[in-house]
Structures are given as C-alpha cells and as structure tokens.
Amino acid sequence: MKLADTTTVQTVIAQILAAQESSRDDGGVETIPLERALGRCLARDLTADRHQPPFNRSAMDGIAIARADLPAAGPQNTLDCPEEAWCFQSLGILAAGQDPGPLAHPGFSGNTSQAGRTPSESEARPSPGAVPLKRAAGTRDNKQAPPLPPCVEIMTGAAVPPGFDTVIRYEDLQRSPDSQAAGKNPPSPEPGPEAGPVRWICRGSIPARGANIHPRGADYQKGAVILEGGQIITSSHIAVLASCGYTQVPLRTLPSITIVATGDELVSPDTTPLDHQIRASNHLSIAGELTSWGFPPGEVRLCPDDPQALTETIRRGLKESRVLILTGAVSKGAYDHIPGILEGLGVEIRIHGVSQRPGKPLLVGRARKAGRADSLVLGLPGNPVSALINLRRYLIPALALQSIPGSSGRIWAPGPASPMSSWAALGFPLRLAREITFEPPLTYYPGVSLEMYQGELTLVPVRGNGSGDFFHLSKTAGFIVMPKDRTRLEAGSLVQFYPWGV
Incomplete structure (x- = not known):
C-alpha cells in the first residue's frame, strides 16, 4: 500500500474528529467520590441543597x-x-x-x-x-x-x-x-x-x-444550579460541591483505550535485551501522556510482528475499546502488517500518510459496530518522536473535546469557562525566542523548550537527531506547528505551542 503524501493536517483533524464523534457514548455515566473527580467531566446539572x-x-x-x-x-x-x-x-x-x-x-x-x-x-x-x-x-x-x-x-x-x-x-x-x-x-x-x-x-x-x-x-439560592453538566471539574468546583453535600458525583465515563506496541525487536523494559533488541518504551510514554491529560488507558500490550498474533490482538482491542492505538508496523515495509489486518477486520481506513514531519505514516481508521459506538483506530509510527508528537497533536485535543457531552466535534476550541488544562490540550500561542528554518514542503513539528525572556515566556528550538531520538525529546517542553507553506519562522513569531502533559 502506497502512503499518501498530500493529505493535509487539516484533513487529519477533520477525520479524527468525525471518528471521535461516531465513537462517543454520551449515555455513559459513572458515580465516583468527590475527591477523585478533579479534571473529570460532570454528567448532569447539580443543584444547591441550601442557600449560600x-x-x-x-x-x-x-x-x-x-x-x-x-x-x-x-x-x-x-x-x-x-x-x-x-x-x-x-x-x-x-x-x-x-x-x-x-x-x-x-x-x-x-x-x-x-x-x-x-x-x-x-x-x-x-x-x-x-x-x-x-x-x-x-x-x-x-x-x-x-x-x-x-x-x-x-x-x-x-x-x-x-x-x-x-x-x-x-x-x-x-x-x-x-x-x-x-x-x-x-x-x-x-x-x-x-x-x-x-x-x-x-x-x-x-x-x-x-x-x-x-x-x-x-451567592446562590437553594435549588439553584451550582454546576452545569459538561463542565470539567476544577478544585474550586470541588469546594462548591462539598459545601452542598455532594460526596459522590455523576461523571461522564472515560473512553476505553487500548495501546498495542508492535515489533519483533521489542522486549519488556525489565528484560536485558540482546544486541539486536531494544527495550519497549512507546507504549509507556503514550500511556503516560494520555494519563496526564485525564485519559488513562485500560490495556497496554506488546505484540510481535506476527500476522496471526497481531490479528487476534487487534480484534480483541476493537471489541473492548472505543479507542485503539497501534504503534509500529503502519508504514509500507515488508513487516508492516497492520494496514492489511485492519482492512481484513472491516476497519475503514480514512487516512494513511500525512504531509508532515515527523509522522508521515500516520493511520486513522474507524471500526463500525452494530448497535454500539464505533471505535477510533489510530496507527502511529514506531519511531518514538513521531509516535508521541502525533498522539499529542491529534488524539489528545480530540479526546479533550469529545469528553464534553453535547459539544460539537467540529469545534476545535474550549468553552469560555474551561479550565487551563482544556486550553493547553488544544494548544495555545507563544512567541519564538530564536529563528527556525525548514525547507521541505511539509508541516513541521519541531521540539521546543521554555525560556523567560524580558518578562515573557518564550519558546526555544531544541535540535534532535531525527524521529528516533527520544533522548532529545525528553529535553523539550512540547513542540510547535510550522505551517507547510513556511520555510522560515523569525524570532518573535507567534506560533501554536503544544505542551506535554504533566
């Protein structure tokens, strides 16, 4: 299968949002203790039991x-x-x-x-x-x-x-x-x-x-709505809810997420690898990034490049999850089995290949389920820099929007009362402290660190050694977007910054 080389970032965003919209399940509600509700989405309006x-x-x-x-x-x-x-x-x-x-x-x-x-x-x-x-x-x-x-x-x-x-x-x-x-x-x-x-x-x-x-x-009268359904609960909301006697709160269920890292070269981090092997890290960094934004995965697995094992693992992931994340085996090499396996399992591949760096082999698919919410399939490249940047650029914002019941998946912006975490999930503008140049006609995601300059928080480019260099990635605070039609961003340019979660 030949990778597309003209699919734009905007198309990827539209397709992921559409797939997320079809995979959402607004009927899912769970009740959990108030002290564990921070950062979660409230399922319905809550009212005051007394005056305040x-x-x-x-x-x-x-x-x-x-x-x-x-x-x-x-x-x-x-x-x-x-x-x-x-x-x-x-x-x-x-x-x-x-x-x-x-x-x-x-x-x-x-x-x-x-x-x-x-x-x-x-x-x-x-x-x-x-x-x-x-x-x-x-x-x-x-x-x-x-x-x-x-x-x-x-x-x-x-x-x-x-x-x-x-x-x-x-x-x-x-x-x-x-x-x-x-x-x-x-x-x-x-x-x-x-x-x-x-x-x-x-x-x-x-x-x-x-x-x-x-x-x-x-402040409010007895019976007044103190918190509307769909709001992300912050520490100040917890104070209001506690004052009204809410020790248990109804929350939107989180999407079930499965991560599968593939590759014969991968061994568990607690294993001493042979000279031709490497310790697996993608599945853990992806799980950590998801968890930091409030979307912990349910299953994290390693799987060899064996078509039969991959087929069974993917089949199980599609059955159990609303979001299936695959890393590796999504490009066009002889052992990149995942695109063919997905098609064989009835997954509709909407995107395969994006005009960007890093992460050209990105795959987006949708698995339809009769009578149930669809599953979103995100195939990430095996290179750790590509995998983490594409997860952060596309899936994290989509999940942040999708967690709000009744919100339109077409709107790529938080509400006016959204906490800072929602704005951060969708990226926000900061200024470059130094110039960046990039010649290829691709959307570019260079890593950056943060630096205070003349009282203003600015972004400093961090040079790395390609999409496999996760060591230099660890020295970044996030990355920025350099549009496809630009070959140079001057110092002082206002750019969209995507921070890593913490």
Missing part, C-alpha cells in the same frame, strides 16, 4: 449593631459626628460556628431559630435611641442617659444574631476605659469596682445598614 451563605455571615471582626437603633442622618444613610461619639453595650461575644440565637437583639420578636436572616421592620423593635457622648466625656459621667444600644462582639464567619444588621470593624472602634475584661460571655453580673459592662465607642461614621455582612443566599 446559609446565614447572614459577618465579613469582619467587630461588633454587630442594629442600624435602626440610631437616628438616620445624611443622604448616604450614615452618621457623621465629628464632635460626638456613639457608645454600644455588648451582650456578649460570638465566634464562627456558635449558635447566634441566645444573643438576639433584645427587641427582636421573630423566631431565633432562623438565626442570621435579616429581620423584618415589624420584628426589629430597636431599643431607645443612643445618646451621643462628648469626646471628652467618660461613660461613667452619663448616669442619667437612656439605655445604650446593644451590640454583639462578632468574629469573621460567625452568623449575625437575629435583629442585628450591621457590623462595625474593630479598627473603627475603641473600648470604653471602664469596660471589664474582654472575652466574658455574657459580661460578669458583678463587675469589680473598677470594671463595668463591655462598651464600645465609635468616633466617626456609622456604616450603612448591611455593611460588612455577607447576606444569606447572596
């Missing part, structure tokens, strides 16, 4: 007050009192995780079990208005003043007690000199002669109602 925050949450350390206890003044609903100060008497201190009900406002007439919600006007019956104290006056000299408005010392994250609606920061307060020691909850009923109830003084503006409070349900 579930209560009016203090956003600052300070004191909670009822704004209605103070007379309104000024168009901004704040009180500016440069010559006077406001004094509040503490009912106690409240930390995150403590029940705020026992420290409800004395005038609150609602249900304290609904702690933290904003009271209605009828429920909030404020105590008599506070009397402003002269800056020079001490609280002990104001014996005939009406009762001071109450407050509660409150810590960040605590539920605001019923009847209170505003938090003043500690930074804007002073402790009354005759207050008793902090931290007693409630204040001692019999303070010593030099101590009194805890009082807090605010000299300056009283913040508007609701200040420094994260309102109940401000």
Whole structure:
C-alpha cells in the first residue's frame, strides 16, 4: 500500500474528529467520590441543597449593631459626628460556628431559630435611641442617659444574631476605659469596682445598614444550579460541591483505550535485551501522556510482528475499546502488517500518510459496530518522536473535546469557562525566542523548550537527531506547528505551542 503524501493536517483533524464523534457514548455515566473527580467531566446539572451563605455571615471582626437603633442622618444613610461619639453595650461575644440565637437583639420578636436572616421592620423593635457622648466625656459621667444600644462582639464567619444588621470593624472602634475584661460571655453580673459592662465607642461614621455582612443566599439560592453538566471539574468546583453535600458525583465515563506496541525487536523494559533488541518504551510514554491529560488507558500490550498474533490482538482491542492505538508496523515495509489486518477486520481506513514531519505514516481508521459506538483506530509510527508528537497533536485535543457531552466535534476550541488544562490540550500561542528554518514542503513539528525572556515566556528550538531520538525529546517542553507553506519562522513569531502533559 502506497502512503499518501498530500493529505493535509487539516484533513487529519477533520477525520479524527468525525471518528471521535461516531465513537462517543454520551449515555455513559459513572458515580465516583468527590475527591477523585478533579479534571473529570460532570454528567448532569447539580443543584444547591441550601442557600449560600446559609446565614447572614459577618465579613469582619467587630461588633454587630442594629442600624435602626440610631437616628438616620445624611443622604448616604450614615452618621457623621465629628464632635460626638456613639457608645454600644455588648451582650456578649460570638465566634464562627456558635449558635447566634441566645444573643438576639433584645427587641427582636421573630423566631431565633432562623438565626442570621435579616429581620423584618415589624420584628426589629430597636431599643431607645443612643445618646451621643462628648469626646471628652467618660461613660461613667452619663448616669442619667437612656439605655445604650446593644451590640454583639462578632468574629469573621460567625452568623449575625437575629435583629442585628450591621457590623462595625474593630479598627473603627475603641473600648470604653471602664469596660471589664474582654472575652466574658455574657459580661460578669458583678463587675469589680473598677470594671463595668463591655462598651464600645465609635468616633466617626456609622456604616450603612448591611455593611460588612455577607447576606444569606447572596451567592446562590437553594435549588439553584451550582454546576452545569459538561463542565470539567476544577478544585474550586470541588469546594462548591462539598459545601452542598455532594460526596459522590455523576461523571461522564472515560473512553476505553487500548495501546498495542508492535515489533519483533521489542522486549519488556525489565528484560536485558540482546544486541539486536531494544527495550519497549512507546507504549509507556503514550500511556503516560494520555494519563496526564485525564485519559488513562485500560490495556497496554506488546505484540510481535506476527500476522496471526497481531490479528487476534487487534480484534480483541476493537471489541473492548472505543479507542485503539497501534504503534509500529503502519508504514509500507515488508513487516508492516497492520494496514492489511485492519482492512481484513472491516476497519475503514480514512487516512494513511500525512504531509508532515515527523509522522508521515500516520493511520486513522474507524471500526463500525452494530448497535454500539464505533471505535477510533489510530496507527502511529514506531519511531518514538513521531509516535508521541502525533498522539499529542491529534488524539489528545480530540479526546479533550469529545469528553464534553453535547459539544460539537467540529469545534476545535474550549468553552469560555474551561479550565487551563482544556486550553493547553488544544494548544495555545507563544512567541519564538530564536529563528527556525525548514525547507521541505511539509508541516513541521519541531521540539521546543521554555525560556523567560524580558518578562515573557518564550519558546526555544531544541535540535534532535531525527524521529528516533527520544533522548532529545525528553529535553523539550512540547513542540510547535510550522505551517507547510513556511520555510522560515523569525524570532518573535507567534506560533501554536503544544505542551506535554504533566
């Protein structure tokens, strides 16, 4: 079989996407523990089981007050009192995780079990208005003043007690000199002669109602969709799901993948090879690259260049897998049996040979299955550089797109809310630090390393010794695309970069 030498990269992309579209199985769903869901695709919408925050949450350390206890003044609903100060008497201190009900406002007439919600006007019956104290006056000299408005010392994250609606920061307060020691909850009923109830003084503006409070349900309401099906789960999504009690999550099943490395010269890595043999490495590097992008293979096998053994191994792989990856024996040599075996098994070969370097012998096929999703067959060259670059260039992006249910396999781009891993899987632009030249009229994939230059991440070409030189490939961070119609890329050129997975 003669290899095609005019098939373009764009044709390969279209054929792989088409084959992937026919092999996808949107009905496959599995439920796994939340802690193992990172990087996986959510199968359906998930909703909130409660409001977030579930209560009016203090956003600052300070004191909670009822704004209605103070007379309104000024168009901004704040009180500016440069010559006077406001004094509040503490009912106690409240930390995150403590029940705020026992420290409800004395005038609150609602249900304290609904702690933290904003009271209605009828429920909030404020105590008599506070009397402003002269800056020079001490609280002990104001014996005939009406009762001071109450407050509660409150810590960040605590539920605001019923009847209170505003938090003043500690930074804007002073402790009354005759207050008793902090931290007693409630204040001692019999303070010593030099101590009194805890009082807090605010000299300056009283913040508007609701200040420094994260309102109940401000982030989302009970029953709201917190995560849509089709999203790739990130660490921030895990936080949201955990807060709603999801310990098990429904995920799209991953495509079943089988890797078969072929060649009589190959022996297992744990074997001492003879002089004419080599230790197999392609199957492991391919498995590692797939796993790094979230697509671990199910089976990884070695097979000799024996037509009967190859036929049975490929037949089994087609039966068990939605993606079958073959390395070696796909070119036009006397022992390259795979193209003929695939045709004999009914596989439709869509592409065999691409106008590119490395990886001209690339093969793409589709195995149709009655009543089941088709299988994609990807035949990679046996040379390790060619195999890994072609896997990364074509299959990884296709799998990344195919994992999203309902997405169009024709769209070669992630969604706007996709995590960085999705963008990286599809490649992204960076600038070259040095010039690259390449004369043959082929799409070229030179390896590159990363280098910081004048505050910008740039790409530096890495020279190798051909498609069998995996040692120099290990010194690269990925590769770039040099279009077929270009023979030179100048330093500073913006190019498409495909990083290796980690």
